[in-house]
Amino acid sequence: MMLEQDTGLSLAIAQIVQRLKGSSLHSQLERQARGSWEKRILKSLNSMCTELSIPLARKRPIGEQKELLNKWNEMGTDEPDLSLFRPVYAPKDFLEVLMNLRNPNYENGDQPSFRNHLGLIQVPLKVKDIPELKDSFSELGLNTGQLGIDDSTQVPPELFENEHVRVGQTVLTEQDSAAAQQYVRQGCPTALRAELWALILNISNQPEDILYYEQLKSNVIQHDLLVDSLIYKDVKLTASNDDYYFVFEDYLYQVLLCFSRDTSVLEHFSYNSATPPKSYIRGKLGMEEYAVFYPPNGVIPFHGFSMYVAPLCFLYHEPSKLYQIFREMYVRFFFRLHSISSHPSGIVSLCLLFETLLQTHLPQLFYHLREIGAQPLRISFKWMVRAFSGYLATDQLLLLWDRILGYNSLEILAVLAAAVFAFRAVNLMEVTSLAAAEAVLADLSTLKVMPLLQIFLFATVT
């Protein structure tokens, strides 16, 4: 791992924002911030390893391999003792790190307006304002039909829905990936969604893909990784406890255990500014030729990670296809939600976008919440890190993810987060504590995302 000297969590950054604008991947901001954060994660993992006297990896004895193979389709019935394991980190830990990112040239900032930024993120990245968002998300405008709005029972299907479905079927017949991406901006009909997403993500489930998955599966059978226990724990804590996703528990293991062994995922680190953690074969510490990435895919799961997979189980039932879809979604989108970068879809930018939208368009609410010690980002961060999975009703979540795919951007997460605050502004103005604010925003399961987004972007006076 490329490590600078450890300067603690609070970092001083030498370079200026200009370099960050073009999502330059090599600025010191990122390297130092990331370096420290990654080191911390690995330290946590290593210490768990030492405490529990469990190796990071071990080969399974034949008997155990057989047993696991037999149980492959129902790993959820296994009840290993996971009490001593704890998630390596949770979203709120990550938020603390992001809050401490700093730009040392704060005084001479190129964006004087940033001086007045009262949110938690103190890095002046360039984010869009509402006019720019309206432009980017023009298909969500009031004059364009949307699934999630114009397919409700009040609206006769002839007005929009029937035609939209017909167009979707045509796109699928033509197998036009670019057209599909444009199409899903208005939402996918339930019956066509699985195929449309596969088309956009270029997943075709060829025999070689199935073979690859089977190979990963055999890796899982043969070797046990410490990370596996973390995965089990996460699934048990999150997805299994969800009213709708508990049914898919077994699928989650089948996907995530294979995912952690998939070295092809390492490729995304070439555009992800992060570096995968490394580990050394026992007794060969420091010797590069004995270094391996750990886990093999370079991604250490955090608390809630399995929720990236759970909604996909509604669409894909064949394990290898489900796996590929998830992997592609991860390397295109989800990885940005838990790594430090300056990319417009990176979590830092999303946080800043959220805070800026709120401070600019709901200043009263923003100041009020800040006054009572309830910085809005503290509440919305977890929604964005998980891309709202587990917070919205499934059908609403899928409509949201339609737009992520359609616009190839995660910015919509920040916009939705702001829209939720706007929607509940009246109640939030009356609360007097962080706990009370959390309570107002605890249950998002009744929200309809498309009307919220539309109103916030297109029907709010700017």
Add this chain to the structure above:
Amino acid sequence: MAKNKNAGHKGSYGYQKLKEREPRACIRFKCALTNTILDILRRRPGWVEVKEEGEWDFYWCDVCWLRENFDHTYMDEHVRICHFRNHYELTRKNYIVKNLKRFRKQIEREAGKLEATKCDFFPKTFEMPSEYHLFVEEFRKNPGITWIMKPVARSQGKGIFLFRKLKDVIDWRKDGVRTDDQKDETQVENYVAQCYIENPYLIGGRKFDLRVYVLVMSYIPLKAWLYRDGFARFSNTRFTLSSIDDHYVHLTNVAVQKTAPDYDPEKGCKWMIQRFRQYLTAKHGAEVVETLFAEMDNIFIKSLQSVQKVIISDKHCFELYGYDILIDQDLKPRRSGYNPQWLVSISLMSLQCHWGRLYLNWLLEVNASPSLTASSQEDYELKCRLLKDTLHIVDMEGRLTGKEKRIGGFDLMWNDGPVSRAEGNVDTPVNGSFMANTHLGYNNDRKKQLKQLFKPLHTQQKV
């Protein structure tokens, strides 16, 4: 008002008889249950709970009270009670089988063999001990399939077991001692032996059944409403036929699930039916799902029609039924292997398999007292909606015209004939192709609809 004739009260002379549909100032109710329905009744504006011996206009009674008191309780015209006197014709497993068999024969005579197959949604069932020999004959023709033995009158999964060997039944028969609490009853408990559905449709490897609510306001003529909400109840464990002793796998009733060792009450094993419908649509496409749900409509209608002539259709009565439906896999071989004997027994049981029809629905049972206890917040809200809308339809307040096709989350499914989805009220003649007025699993935007429905007359616009 209603009172017990035998309690020594004077006759109805001393009391004013109000016209049936006159709006009432205050509605006096009694409620035998202490769960969701009581909450709903207490919160209903203008409704007042009456004490033990007081007179009542509305009684949410239990079936015991009904059995003991219905026959000698005088009820004014406007009084309503939530059960039909002999609902067991529909809900007791041996009676429904008899009624369906008889109805099927009638249809065969009148409309032919093909039409009669629409009644084949009830798994082959034999009453015990009376049909024991018929059962043995059927059993011997289909070795290797699994049967389920169910007590006729109990619910919540009590007393049920599975078997594959005749020996198990013979042992059980000889063993006159029942391990549960029915010993002290003088009547012999009846059981039914039913063919067990071995290839249920699974989600996430788990078996589930559907609970759907049907409200019957009268049998003659037949007027029935279908609720948009419902839920899928999942078994907590993965489905496999190798463990037929595992009670918990096979019985999906929530009441049984709650006693399973790995049951987590916080977890909740239910999916709202909207989510279920979406899942199926995503997986199989809209057309297949439409067909499946249309077949379910068929189950409701046929089952009610089969008992239409036997149920005492007292105008004071209405009943909210909980239907339990099981969905079957298609008949394609599954990855885990295919049992050729099953194929044989399929044709013997005259299962229907038309081309293009992939899934089959099975009626497991009908409950006249569906559980109104809520297992979660979401469940509580569903039951609240369901009961509120039930009370709207019963209409003690006299607000409805009687021509409505939709009230809250209820859609009028049958009104002495099929009801069409087409615009207009029940009296509008149907033109063009028929689409049933059922919306099971659709969005239940009841609040909006109710607001529109109960708007004061002078502000209502003409349709």
